[in-house]
Amino acid sequence: MGTTQVEAAPEPKYWHLKTVLSEALDSEFSVGEILPNERDLAARFGVARATLRQALEQLELEGRLQRRRGVGTTVAPPRVGVAVASSADQEWPGEADGDAWQTVDSEPAVPPTAVAQVLGTAPGERVHRVRRTRVSQGRPVAAELLYVPASSVPELSAIDAPSGPARARAVLRELRRLGLEGQDRAVELGSARADDAKELDRLPGAPMLVVTTRFYSEGETAAMSVATYRADTCRLTFGDSGGVEIHHGPDRRAS
Amino acid sequence: MGTTQVEAAPEPKYWHLKTVLSEALDSEFSVGEILPNERDLAARFGVARATLRQALEQLELEGRLQRRRGVGTTVAPPRVGVAVASSADQEWPGEADGDAWQTVDSEPAVPPTAVAQVLGTAPGERVHRVRRTRVSQGRPVAAELLYVPASSVPELSAIDAPSGPARARAVLRELRRLGLEGQDRAVELGSARADDAKELDRLPGAPMLVVTTRFYSEGETAAMSVATYRADTCRLTFGDSGGVEIHHGPDRRAS
DNA sequence: AAGTGGTCTAGACCACCGT
DNA sequence: CGGTGGTCTAGACCACTTG
Numbered sequence: 001m002g003t004t005q006v007e008a009a010p011e012p013k014y015w016h017l018k019t020v021l022s023e024a025l026d027s028e029f030s031v032g033e034i035l036p037n038e039r040d041l042a043a044r045f046g047v048a049r050a051t052l053r054q055a056l057e058q059l060e061l062e063g064r065l066q067r068r069r070g071v072g073t074t075v076a077p078p079r080v081g082v083a084v085a086s087s088a089d090q091e092w093p094g095e096a097d098g099d100a101w102q103t104v105d106s107e108p109a110v111p112p113t114a115v116a117q118v119l120g121t122a123p124g125e126r127v128h129r130v131r132r133t134r135v136s137q138g139r140p141v142a143a144e145l146l147y148v149p150a151s152s153v154p155e156l157s158a159i160d161a162p163s164g165p166a167r168a169r170a171v172l173r174e175l176r177r178l179g180l181e182g183q184d185r186a187v188e189l190g191s192a193r194a195d196d197a198k199e200l201d202r203l204p205g206a207p208m209l210v211v212t213t214r215f216y217s218e219g220e221t222a223a224m225s226v227a228t229y230r231a232d233t234c235r236l237t238f239g240d241s242g243g244v245e246i247h248h249g250p251d252r253r254a255s
Numbered sequence: 256m257g258t259t260q261v262e263a264a265p266e267p268k269y270w271h272l273k274t275v276l277s278e279a280l281d282s283e284f285s286v287g288e289i290l291p292n293e294r295d296l297a298a299r300f301g302v303a304r305a306t307l308r309q310a311l312e313q314l315e316l317e318g319r320l321q322r323r324r325g326v327g328t329t330v331a332p333p334r335v336g337v338a339v340a341s342s343a344d345q346e347w348p349g350e351a352d353g354d355a356w357q358t359v360d361s362e363p364a365v366p367p368t369a370v371a372q373v374l375g376t377a378p379g380e381r382v383h384r385v386r387r388t389r390v391s392q393g394r395p396v397a398a399e400l401l402y403v404p405a406s407s408v409p410e411l412s413a414i415d416a417p418s419g420p421a422r423a424r425a426v427l428r429e430l431r432r433l434g435l436e437g438q439d440r441a442v443e444l445g446s447a448r449a450d451d452a453k454e455l456d457r458l459p460g461a462p463m464l465v466v467t468t469r470f471y472s473e474g475e476t477a478a479m480s481v482a483t484y485r486a487d488t489c490r491l492t493f494g495d496s497g498g499v500e501i502h503h504g505p506d507r508r509a510s
Numbered sequence: 511a512a513g514t515g516g517t518c519t520a521g522a523c524c525a526c527c528g529t
Numbered sequence: 530c531g532g533t534g535g536t537c538t539a540g541a542c543c544a545c546t547t548g
Contacts, residue, residue: 070533
């Protein structure tokens with residue numbers, strides 16, 4: 001074992017490129033700065049543009065870069081910590097989330113089959129669908145759809161009543177009157193639907209962190225929300241002191 | 256507004272392709288089934304292989320497909336729900352997580368600078384680094400690195416003492432003797448490092464859900480763990496009844 | 511050895527943003 | 530309008546698994 005085999009399994013060009021770029025970002029660029037365009041970068045590194053793009057894609061996925069069509073590629077700020085749940089957090093949507101969420105509107109809609117199963121509604125049955133948007137530091141970071149069966153808010157007039165923001169607030173108000181017995185959440189990776197993408201200023205298919213929350217009341221699932229967060233810019237925080245600063249930096253490891 | 260403009264903004268081929276394939280998966284394929292190879296699929300749809308691959312990539316990201324080099328593309332089973340925290344969950348690692356986690360070993364190591372900052376250790380200072388692996392339904396789903404400053408486990412012999420599984424268990428045991436005052440977590444999107452990738456049977460750069468947990472004791476951060484979960488196969492659950500079945504299906508939306 | 515997915519190339523055109 | 534990133538092509542070769 002004398003020969004120092006550096007490249008026993010040669011790593012792909014885009015992978016090496018990513019590492020090089022990553023280090024350059026740490027040392028030679030500051031947040032918001034614009035990188036050279038892709039054609040120039042590719043030429044500079046002696047690779048095809050597609051290969052260069054593969055590296056940039058990875059860095060964007062990791063929240064290090066931000067790319068905008070027609071504009072350019074910029075160095076992204078550290079991800080924002082977005083509080084999804086505090087420690088003793090058992091609350092209805094809109095109950096104590098301050099000005100983080102902005103209620104958009106409410107319409108009757110048929111929920112996706114997976115949601116209908118959880119809610120226990122008949123397939124094809126319409127429920128209240130409340131749309132909300134979450135803004136953090138001036139930028140939209142999440143879009144939410146909250147599905148509420150008519151049976152959870154019986155005081156509300158017929159489900160086909162006029163839609164709109166006022167209606168949305170009414171649904172949330174009625175929901176708050178129920179006793180909240182518990183809730184559970186799940187986080188998974190998804191991709192932006194066309195409508196979410198537009199709202200969040202991303203392209204369709206962009207990676208999203210999908211948070212589904214189920215609200216229990218009186219032994220039943222009273223409501224269910226599906227919130228999609230921009231995966232490139234968000235760090236979801238759960239716990240006692242949400243939002244502690246952790247930013248990445250040189251991450252080389254010593255043995 | 257009389258003309259029915261179906262393609263006002265023509266959607267990209269790969270996007271349309273993804274939709275078509277997604278519906279085919281729902282109706283014509285069952286879990287574990289092998290799809291035709293990429294060259295055949297591309298020919299069948301009349302697109303270049305790269306375009307077809309872009310669609311497959313998306314579907315893999317969403318956990319619908321599984322691709323393995325040298326083998327083929329198969330229909331993935333629904334994501335497994337992996338409990339990350341229960342409701343009243345304030346526990347040290349290894350305290351009550353049953354047989355979910357498997358302790359691998361412990362070595363002295365210099366933590367990444369971001370971790371060192373949180374732990375309050377000097378840059379370059381070595382800490383205990385415990386490695387654990389999480390297995391669910393026979394498959395490895397996560398790899399964890401737990402960083403424990405020597406000051407948190409003072410009873411332990413010098414940090415350079417023999418490494419290995421026994422050492423790892425000793426670190427966890429000592430940690431458990433401390434009073435746990437709180438913890439908070441964050442979830443964000445990351446990509447697999449080369450070593451994690453190998454351990455989790457993925458390629459480097461594969462998308463991962465990175466869960467960082469900070470453990471507080473006596474007003475200090477006593478330890479910090481960084482766990483990376485396979486984003487394609489995992490749904491992280493938090494809450495009262497972790498692991499409720501929610502599987503995707505036809506998700507078309509009616510107005 | 512044959513077949514699979516993964517990487518890479520060189521080029522073209524398109525959609526979008528700013529001026 | 531010119532410049533940017535986004536999409537797409539047709540082909541080549543490589544790394545890996547399996548028979």
